[in-house]
Amino acid sequence: MxxxxxxxxxxxxxxxxxxxxxxxxxxxxxxxxxxxxxxxxxxxxxxxxxxxxxxxxxxxxxxxxxxxxxxxxxxxxRPFKGEILEAVVTMVNKMGFFAEAGPVQIFVSNHLIPDDMEFQSGDMPNYITSDGSVKIQKDSEVRLKIIGTRVDATEIFCIGTIKDDFLGVINEPGAAA
Amino acid sequence: MSAEPFNKLVKLAARAFYDDITTKGDNQPKTARGDNRGMAVVVLDALTSAGVSTQWGGRDCEDFSSSYIAAAELGELVDYYNPRQGLMPASFRVRTVPFEGCNQIFEEFLDPDFGESAIGRVTPIDYGLWWRQWVREEDLAKDLKLHSKQLRRTLRFFEEEKLVTRDHRRETAKGAKIYSAALAATGDGQQTGKDGEEKLKMHTHSYCCLDYAQIYDVVRYRMHRMKKKLKDELDNRNTIQKYICPTCGRSYSALDALRLISPNDEYFHCEKCNGELVAESDKLAAEEMGDGDDNARRRRREKLKDMLQKIEVQLKPLTDQLTRVKDLPVPEFGSLQAWEARASAAVRAMNGDSSNDASKSSQGQGYGGTPMPFLGETRVEVALSGVEVKEEDSKPDPAATSMKVLPPWMIKQGMNLTKEQRGEVKQEMRDNNSGSAGLRDDKKAADEYFKAYYAALIKRQQEQEAANREQQEAAKFSATTSNIPNGVFETTSDRRVGMKAKRDEDDYVEWEEAPPPGNPVHKINDLNAPAEESGDDEDDIDWEDG
Structure with missing residues (x-):
């Protein structure tokens, strides 16, 4: 906010x-x-x-x-717990993915990714639904909800989820460019 | 109107939640736990069944109701109320109901009948009088054949769980008598014998009582939390993932994720030993940690779903009972002192002779003149009648209590009254009389009666107490009346009796005399402003009628 x-x-x-x-x-x-x-x-x-x-x-x-x-x-x-943010995915790995909303880093663990999305490793690691319609990879834009924040004196880190209504990918990386 | 639905709720909750609670301390060996299981349920059951058994078995109960039936027949003679204003439970029906649908076990309880057959007098009845509510813990221990220490530990646990309220006090044998007197009112006569043996030394006695209102909330909250926890876990909502290093056992949370990522592969690595971190599944599925992540997750979900379903099914009776109880008035017993006061008031009402009165009151004062809030019963009264209290928002409480201690057979006693009181009564009678010709006579009569009663009561207090106490008393009345000391309450009954008697003697003599117009005014702050006004109003109406 x-x-x-x-x-x-x-x-x-x-x-x-x-x-x-x-x-x-x-x-x-x-x-x-x-x-x-x-x-x-x-x-x-x-x-x-x-x-x-x-x-x-x-x-x-x-x-x-x-x-x-x-x-x-x-x-x-300042990010708050429960806040909905739009963020850009910066890194995808087996444990989940990292995203940035402006200066804030947000981690979405694989528990908090909808169950129908599977991790695919490879050149461009991503999470993809079984029918391939939705794909989360680097530079995807996602809407997520913050469920936890760690606020240090000089650092704020957040945990987000996309396992809720109206959350998830909002823009494919290629589309915007 | 009984506590029965609530008792059933308590029983169900006890079985659902406290079945495997042991009251042994954690320092005791685990092997000793087995024999104690289920005791919590037994104790809770005892607390509820203490209510039920005295409820239907109490002889005093029958006495009380039959007395009132007798009173109703006299009603037209002795009372200036319209006897058709029935607010009493006219009768009590014993209802036999199979317990939880089981054909072997039956429960019986009384249904007070407030229906069309209700009888004549405007008399508030407090349902709390019909069953025993506050239980002395020693007695309960005796009943349950438990060691009192054991019982106390269980009760303390329930106190923490907010199921029971407890009260501790140091008291002499005299104080204990008050309790037993109260107990006698609820139909359990055995206790009196025991108390006589007590020494004059001060003992600390503990009492406990089910707090139905809170139990209802506690049970609902507990169920809500259970479901919410499972649902959250099921949806993985708002849970922060934990990671464990299998080699060094260090644990991290997802909030540390930024520090844990390694440039080489796509796993998190321990900061200390650089081992690969493993996501920690929840405790519920801890045993399934070993195999693949996805598999474990899926199985855990199944398990959670299963548990959630089980909750729905197995707690169905409890939820049903909760919905049944939802709209019922919660039986409230008030604090121990209040309950005792009410119960002893009922005794007075039943016995109805002044000697008993006097002894009781002296006991009460000897007990220390503890403030007795008479709050709970008024609510009941309003719900029932809705007629006479409606117009006197500020002072329904003394009205209710005063009404209660007015059995018709007490009218025989005469009291020496003051001029003012006589005037009061006279005016009131006049109003009443003319009112009976009017349309809403009953209501007016009731109102007038209350006003006159207040005035008389206040007058009496003025006589009794020093002049400087006067303000205090008035304040007490105009406030919630929760501060009425024991002694004052005692006087109310006397006063009432005397007033009535006086009226019987005097009213025809003084009938034709014009009443002093501002008569009811007694310089008491709050009470008299409304009383005076309405009194004038009614005077006007009278003249019009005449």
Missing amino acids: FFHMVLERNMQLHPRHFGPHLRDKLVAKLMKDVEGTCSGRHGFVVAITGVDSIGKGLIRDGTGFVTFPVKYQCVVF
């Missing part, structure tokens, strides 16, 4: 950036530092949408770095 929220961060800026474009440099550095990171508390920071305020800088003794407290708005993405 996506959230738009205000976060705060202390930015350390090297003295060489000091000058007329200090503020721009600060914001650029903020984006570089923050976007794409993950905190267990808020989820993945997808994008910074604005900077609310930049506080007074504090010069660190010895280094000359200056610390600015920055308040910024950003879009975060």
Whole structure:
């Protein structure tokens, strides 16, 4: 689920950036530092949408770095148990398959794949129904439901299922391209 | 209206869920477990059958009903109610029903008859009086020929399972007498002898009681959980797969999957020993771990399906009973104190003489004036009558209780009443009289009666107690009345009697006198506002009628 929220961060800026474009440099550095990171508390920071305020800088003794407290708005993405997501399959093996929904990695174990789908090894490992109509392989797009999340301080990993109504393959890899 | 469907529910649940429960601690050797199996069922059965046996076998039961039949014949003479307002169980039918469809075993229980043949007086009956509900654990142990420790352990287990409620208290022989008095009310007279022998030392006594309402919920919840667990497993829904390393025994969950994948092959590998991980099937099919993954899964599914079906079939009687019980009013016994109070009130109603009254009340006060909530019975009363309580939402409880302790043969006793009380009665009588000419006379009469009764009761309390207690009492009445102490309850019966008697003497003398208009007002906060208003209303109606 996506959230738009205000976060705060202390930015350390090297003295060489000091000058007329200090503020721009600060914001650029903020984006570089923050976007794409993950905190267990808020989820993945997808994008910074604005900077609310930049506080007074504090010069660190010895280094000359200056610390600015920055308040910024950003879009975060945090997966929840029970949430339905659309994801792209990245890897298929005998134990199940891995998929990505944006920054989040999701594992779907073979228990949570419908029983009528069988694993086929080979050059392009896949799960396929007996009549061959549905096939899950690398780059397939699937809709899945998250049934478990593991949230570490800097990492979020999910377990999904496609064994439910309206879940499963939504797009063959070739079709989109 | 009996607890019978609930008792059956308890029995079925006991057999379904507690058949193989042993109460031995885990530290005891496993070999000792065998002899204890099924004791839980026996104990639960005893708790229910204690109810049933006293229910139909109790002699007092017959006495009570026959007394009321007699009362009904007198009804027109002594009572100013319209006797056709029948709210009493007029009779009791003993129904014999084969137990669980078995032709050998029969169950008998009483059906109170509230039908068209119901008799005259507006008297709430609490069904709880007909059977024994709170059981002293020592007595139960004696009945079951069990060691009390053993029984207590079982009961504690059931308490944790929320099937029974228990109450412990330290009491002297006197306190125990209250219980036995209550017990006598429910038709089990044997207990009185035993209690006399008790010393004056304080003993801790434990009582237990089936909590039917909670049992119903517990059983439903348990069945729901059972089914849900199996269904989830069957669908593999919301289950996080576990993986085991067969070589080093380390276990991983699917959440670790990212760390476990190896670039070389398509299996998960142990972080520690790099062994190939095996998916761990559930405990239910643990023995089938050995062979191929797919095969095991399929077999496990079969097994789960089988279990689910078995649940449906084998618990069918239980589910049937649950649906039967669903719409029935749950028999509620209240706390131990409340139950005792009610039961002793019933004794009073049955014996109906003041000496008995006095002794009981002194006992009650000696017992500590414990607050006695009279909550459960009112609900029953409302469901039955729906007539007289409807208009007095704030104060149905004292009404109900007061009504209960009014057997007609108590009317003989006279009491010295105050002016106000007399006025009360007078006005009420007037209303009643004129009301009988009106359309909805019965209802009005009932209302007036209650109001007058409250006023009289409050007056009495004012006399009895210091002036500073007055507010407190009023508050108690206007609130839920759950705080009425024992002593107050005792006075209600007396008061009622006296009031009636007074009316019989006085009403014709004072009939024509214009009643003081604001008479019922006693400066009691909540009660009198409505009473006053409706009193005025009825006055108006009277004038119109006349």
